Amino acid sequence: MVSPILQLHNINKSFGHVQANKNINLTINKGTIHGIIGENGAGKSTLMSIVYGLYQADSGTIKVNEKEIKLKSPKDSIEHGIGMVHQHFMLVENFTVLENIVLGFEGEVIFGKKLEKAKTDLNNLCKTYSLNVDLNSIISDLSVGFRQRVEILKSLYRGAEVFILDEPTGVLTPQEVDELFKILRSLKEEGKTIVLITHKLNEIMDLTSEVSVMRQGEVVGHTKTDHTNREKLAEMMVGRSVLLRINKSKTQRGDVAFKVENLTVKDDLDVTRVKNVSLEIHAGEILGLAGVTGNGQTELLEALSGIRKVESGEIFLNGKKISDSVEHLNPRELKEKGLAHIPEDRQRMGLVNDFKAYENLIFGYHDQEPYSKSSIMKEHKILDYSKKLMEEYDVRPRSPHLMTSNFSGGNQQKLILSRELNESPKILLVGQPTRGVDIGAIEFIHQRLIDMRDKGAAILLVSVELEEVLSLSDRIVVMFDGKIVGERINKDVSDRELGLLMAGVA
Amino acid sequence: MEFLSDIASLTNSTLRISTPLVFAAMAGIFAERSGVIDFSLEGKMLMAAFVAAVGSYFFGNPWVGLLMAIVVCVSLSMLHGFASVTHKGDQVVSCVAINILIIGLTTALAAAWFGQAGLTPTLTDDQRFLEITLPFTDALREIPIIGLIYSDILSGHYIFVYLAYLSVPIVYWIVFKTSFGLRVRAVGENPSAVDTAGINVFAMRYKALAINGVLIAFAGAHLSTAVNANFFREMSAGRGYLALAAMIFGKWHPKTALIACLLFGFTDALQIRLQGVELPTIGTIPVQLIQAVPYILTVVLLAGFVGKAIAPRAIGQPYIKER
Numbered sequence: 001m002v003s004p005i006l007q008l009h010n011i012n013k014s015f016g017h018v019q020a021n022k023n024i025n026l027t028i029n030k031g032t033i034h035g036i037i038g039e040n041g042a043g044k045s046t047l048m049s050i051v052y053g054l055y056q057a058d059s060g061t062i063k064v065n066e067k068e069i070k071l072k073s074p075k076d077s078i079e080h081g082i083g084m085v086h087q088h089f090m091l092v093e094n095f096t097v098l099e100n101i102v103l104g105f106e107g108e109v110i111f112g113k114k115l116e117k118a119k120t121d122l123n124n125l126c127k128t129y130s131l132n133v134d135l136n137s138i139i140s141d142l143s144v145g146f147r148q149r150v151e152i153l154k155s156l157y158r159g160a161e162v163f164i165l166d167e168p169t170g171v172l173t174p175q176e177v178d179e180l181f182k183i184l185r186s187l188k189e190e191g192k193t194i195v196l197i198t199h200k201l202n203e204i205m206d207l208t209s210e211v212s213v214m215r216q217g218e219v220v221g222h223t224k225t226d227h228t229n230r231e232k233l234a235e236m237m238v239g240r241s242v243l244l245r246i247n248k249s250k251t252q253r254g255d256v257a258f259k260v261e262n263l264t265v266k267d268d269l270d271v272t273r274v275k276n277v278s279l280e281i282h283a284g285e286i287l288g289l290a291g292v293t294g295n296g297q298t299e300l301l302e303a304l305s306g307i308r309k310v311e312s313g314e315i316f317l318n319g320k321k322i323s324d325s326v327e328h329l330n331p332r333e334l335k336e337k338g339l340a341h342i343p344e345d346r347q348r349m350g351l352v353n354d355f356k357a358y359e360n361l362i363f364g365y366h367d368q369e370p371y372s373k374s375s376i377m378k379e380h381k382i383l384d385y386s387k388k389l390m391e392e393y394d395v396r397p398r399s400p401h402l403m404t405s406n407f408s409g410g411n412q413q414k415l416i417l418s419r420e421l422n423e424s425p426k427i428l429l430v431g432q433p434t435r436g437v438d439i440g441a442i443e444f445i446h447q448r449l450i451d452m453r454d455k456g457a458a459i460l461l462v463s464v465e466l467e468e469v470l471s472l473s474d475r476i477v478v479m480f481d482g483k484i485v486g487e488r489i490n491k492d493v494s495d496r497e498l499g500l501l502m503a504g505v506a
Numbered sequence: 507m508e509f510l511s512d513i514a515s516l517t518n519s520t521l522r523i524s525t526p527l528v529f530a531a532m533a534g535i536f537a538e539r540s541g542v543i544d545f546s547l548e549g550k551m552l553m554a555a556f557v558a559a560v561g562s563y564f565f566g567n568p569w570v571g572l573l574m575a576i577v578v579c580v581s582l583s584m585l586h587g588f589a590s591v592t593h594k595g596d597q598v599v600s601c602v603a604i605n606i607l608i609i610g611l612t613t614a615l616a617a618a619w620f621g622q623a624g625l626t627p628t629l630t631d632d633q634r635f636l637e638i639t640l641p642f643t644d645a646l647r648e649i650p651i652i653g654l655i656y657s658d659i660l661s662g663h664y665i666f667v668y669l670a671y672l673s674v675p676i677v678y679w680i681v682f683k684t685s686f687g688l689r690v691r692a693v694g695e696n697p698s699a700v701d702t703a704g705i706n707v708f709a710m711r712y713k714a715l716a717i718n719g720v721l722i723a724f725a726g727a728h729l730s731t732a733v734n735a736n737f738f739r740e741m742s743a744g745r746g747y748l749a750l751a752a753m754i755f756g757k758w759h760p761k762t763a764l765i766a767c768l769l770f771g772f773t774d775a776l777q778i779r780l781q782g783v784e785l786p787t788i789g790t791i792p793v794q795l796i797q798a799v800p801y802i803l804t805v806v807l808l809a810g811f812v813g814k815a816i817a818p819r820a821i822g823q824p825y826i827k828e829r
Contacts, residue, residue, distance in 0.1 A: 054702065054827065075704030090699040092692045093819070103692050104703030106685030 004066065005030040005193050006051070006082075006162055011060035013046055020046040022217045024060070028162070033184065033194045035204040035225065038214030039237055039438035040409060044197045045087070047214070048164050052084040053077040064162075083155025084164040089147050091139045098122070098135040101154045118157070125156050129186050144292075145176035152183060163187060164195045169203060173292050174466060174499030181207055199237075199439070201230040202467075213237055238440050246446050249454065251474045254283030256319075257458035258339075258427045263313035265296075265303040272311070273299040275482035281458040283426070286449065288473025288490070289462045292502050296482035297462045298344055301431045304460070305341035306331040307349075317427065335364060340420040342413075344431030344462065350416045351404050358386035358400035361419050393418035394444065410441025417448060428452055428459045434468060446472060466495055466502075480504040514658040516775050521659070521667055522733065524771025526551065526725035526742075528670040530749030531756065531763040532677045533721035537583075538758055539681060540714035541694035541820040545601030546586055547722055548746025549608040550579045554726020556612040559626045559737035560619070562633045571633075572727045579726070580719030582608075587715045591708055594824030613739055624739030626730070635732040637662050666728035671764075673721065678760040690714050694818035697825040707825045725749075744801075751804045758818060766807075773800045 004027045011024040020043045028034045038044045049055045051062065053071035061068050064080045071077050077084075091100050098115075101122060107114040119135060126133055131149045139147060148168060155163055165184075169177045184194055184207065196208060204211050204225060211228065213221040213236040221236045235241050258281040265274035273296040281287045291297055302308035304315065306329050315323040317337055322329050331341065343349035351360050362382050365371055371382050386400040393414045395407070404412060413433065420428070430449065434442045449472060453459055463469050469476055476493060478486045478501035486501040530547045537544035554575040562571030582604060589600040613624040620626055640661040647657040681687040693700045693710045701707050725745070730737040748770055756763030777796040784790050 052702070053704075073704055073706070074702050078704050084702070086698075086702065088698075090696065090702040092695040092699050094695060095688075095692065099688060099692075100699070102685075103688060103699065104705045106688065108685065110684050111688075 002029045004028065005064065006195075007063040007066070008047075008051070009061045009063070011047065011050060011062070012058045013043075013050060013055060014058060020217050021050070021057070024219055026212055026219060026222075028193060028195060029210070030193055031188065031191050032210055033188055033196060033208045035208035035211040036195060036197045036214060037199060037201070037204050037211060037233060037237060039199055039440075040436050041438070042214040042237070043217040044214050045166055048084065048166060048195070048197055051077065052082060052164060078158050078160070081159060081161035082164065083158060083160025083162065085148065085151040085155065085166065085168060087166040087168075087170065089151055091147060091150060093138075093140040095139060096135065097133055097137055097139065097142075097150050097153075100139060100150060101135075101157050105158060122153065122157060125153060128190075129156070129183055131183065143176075144171045145173070145179065148172070148176075148180065149183070152187075160192070162193045162195065164197065166197045167199070168196070169198070169200065171293060171464075173503045174495055175503055201233055204233060205230060215239055234439060238438070240440075246443075246450060246471050248450055248472075251286075251453070252284045252456070253474070254285075254456060256280050257283040257317070258460070259316040259319075260304065261314045261316070263300070263303065263315065264311040265299045265308060266311050267299050273482050274303065276313070277479075277482070277484055279460075279477065279484070281427070281460055283458050284453060284456045285474045286453050286459040286461055286472050288469035288476040289460060289479055290466055290469045290476055290498055290502060291464065291479035293464050295479050297431070297464075297479055300479070301341075301344060301429055301460075301462055305339070305343070305429050306334045332364070335423075335425075338423075338426035340423070340425035340428050342416055342420055342428070342430045342433060344435075346409075346412055346416055351412060353403075353405040355404055356401050357390070357395070357404055357407065357415060358382055360404050360415055361386045361389055361400070363419065389418040389422060390415075393448075408438070408441075409436040410438045410445075413437050413445060414441065417445060421448060421452060424455065424457075425452075426457055428457050429462075430459060431462045432464065433461070434463075434465065466498060470495060470498075478502055510654060511658070512779075514654050516772075516779055517659050518662075519775040519778065520768060520772045521671075522663060522771075523774045524767045525664075525667045525670040526728050526745050527749045527752055527767040527770055528674065528764060529666075529721050529725035529728070530746055531753040531767050532673050532760060533718040533725070534750055534753040535677060535681065535758055535760060535763060536690065536714045536721070537718040538753065538821055539694045539818055540690045540711045541697060541818055541823065541825075542587070542590060542711055542715060543597040543601065543822050544586070544718060545598055545750065546582065546604040546746075547749055548742055548744065549601075549605035550582050550719070550722045551726045551729070551746045552612060552740065552742040553582060553608045554579050554723040555730035555741055556616070556626070556726075556737045558723075558727035559629065559730035560615075562629055562731050563627055566633055568629075568633060568635050568727075568731045571731055572723065575723040575727050576720050579723040580716050583715040583719035583722075584712065587712050590824060591711045591715075594826065597822055597824075609740065612737070616737065616739075624737075626737040629731065629735040633731075634735050635664050635666070635727075637664055638668070664728065664732035666724055666732055669724060670728075673724075674760050674764045681760065686713075691818070694820055697820050701825070701827065707827075711825075722746075748800065748804060751807070754817075755807050757816070769807075770800050770803065773803050 006028040008024055008026040011021050013021040024047055036044050050057045053074045053076050062071060069080055098119065102118050122135055131153055133146060133149050133153055168180060172180060188194060198204060208225045211223055211225050212219050213233060215237060260277060260279040263274055263277045264272060267273045277300060289297060299308060303310050310323050310325050310328055312325050314321055347353060362371055366377060371378055383400055390398045390400065395411050395414045433445050449459060461472055473490050476488050476490055477484050478498060480502060481504060530551060534544050534547055557578045558571040558575040561574035562568045586600050586604060589595040590597040616626055617623040643657045643661045647653045689700060689705055689710055693707055697707045700710065729741055752766035752770055753763045755766040777799050780791060780796050781793055
């Protein structure tokens, strides 16, 4: 017998002029795993924040177990059995697991008996769902996978019947994803309901029994997962048909264009993050660098692009030494030598958010002819150039005067791409090119990178999205704890094998 | 024996001089652990001193003065909260505004009410707190060591001195052993975690600020109705800032903050003791240099050690729920 546990009727929510949710109707059945899929900015997270009581809907009704409820704060939703695991974990990092879980539900003014009881209850829950979490660990000592389990345990302890998980796999290794899915299935077996928000088609196909698709703030489709496939879902998400597999010809591999020897790099806190790394990238090839976030990829990219000092080791460009511990070329000098860098964090390093699009597009060339003469910038020239770039890279909307922060993630990334690729660099360092970018733009960006490779550029692709690394790279290296722990030719490697390398166990 | 009594009197004055610092540091711990910077300890201490002195004078009872100081300081903390928690203003700016307001306000009000810019009338013994002599002080004085500690160091302080040192374990207990303390600490580290647990972030910060107001009122009352018998202009003399430094040096922890306060108190006691004293080979040290010692120490300690102190993660950031 199927009965609805959560029903949403005509939910609307606006932020200023942006309508994030439009007339949403959604029914979640008890004991199911229900997927909600949509691109970034489709309004999935906003909708779920409304269900969790973090935001208040402008209009519409919410029913739990067919009874209408009012949600003024998360307190109300928790009382009605709704739990949420946020994309960014809601944990206090210097607290213990126990402290994080009882926060707000201490049940006593002075810690004592109730805290002891909570410990027993939590240990029992851990056993039932094989969560394996030590209650006395400090959160900052736990891996991301375990932090997520703490979040699940927290919802369980607070009596959740419906679990909302917002993009739960974004930061996990493939093995951690398997573990998570096991936990979710065991929750379902115990009669709990799970709402899985994601933009990853595989997850929907693997785990859910029903799926709703969101696009531009609206629910554009509902279906049983058995009755659909990846292509159909992708089409519904984007509103047009999408190429999921990239068209890639065989590589025309040239000479070594970029070489790193025994590189060691420290971060701002003087911790060694890159340990004795050696790499070679040939012209006309994409070298994928896989790894879980925070294993030294950021510092490596920064050192290679001349932003960060090299502790020891050497970097060669076309056989000539460009950097070692004594001196290194700055990003500008590297650019003149044909090296371009698309930074990992586009908001912080790639763009100035409070500048207009054309100002960001001219950055780095702003003092060169014909865009500038005797230190005075030539505005028409710059605008003409910007329009041309925006046309060529399909940046929408095509208005050079628009503030950069008003472009979507995908279009911001296209701005950077157009600026960096326009000069046809010989070496291209790319960090997380499609983080927070919608499917349509991903397709475009991937195609551009392949085009660059075919033109003979040597490309280093750093990404935490394994799928991306697998679909673009010719060769893959895996980084763990600052070291390169494995190198594979793309043809003969499985994501399982890479996952083990990424987790540092192979 | 003279050496021992020197030590005793130095310890005695260290305890007394550290008192307002301890209250202020404990007050600061509450505000800052909840994520609200409190630079206005200085201003609030000054205001408390003024209100306590005025209240005690008009009502003839120092307890009434203290109570009024508490009410006014809690109100000032709420004002700081209104600007920086509710309206998400810059916390430092709000504090600076409060500090400047109070320097002017106390001087102006004193002039309007008593005809003397920045001075309140001298309080009689009935109108102020007096030193408390502990029982058996005289009887125990003759016992070596114990007598010295009990009669010469512990006895004969104002009530605030005892309250200040009593407040440290209480603050520790509240912050680390109660659910309220857990929530205060959580709201200063990750307010989103508190919000998603169904607790009102703003209410938590206001509660922490209210306690902050109560504690800082004691520091001010100690200055104008106990150690002194009136209020005078800028009598807090940077103690609020010094307490803030002690709190940071003590890593936002009551126990280590207490040690830092005592250290500052000790250097101050020492400088008073050293004034005019001829030291062998060095001669007389200029008063100005000696007086600067506590401040130099602050700078050195903060520059040298505070690098390792980790502030509450969300400090200084107004909590914004919707994007």
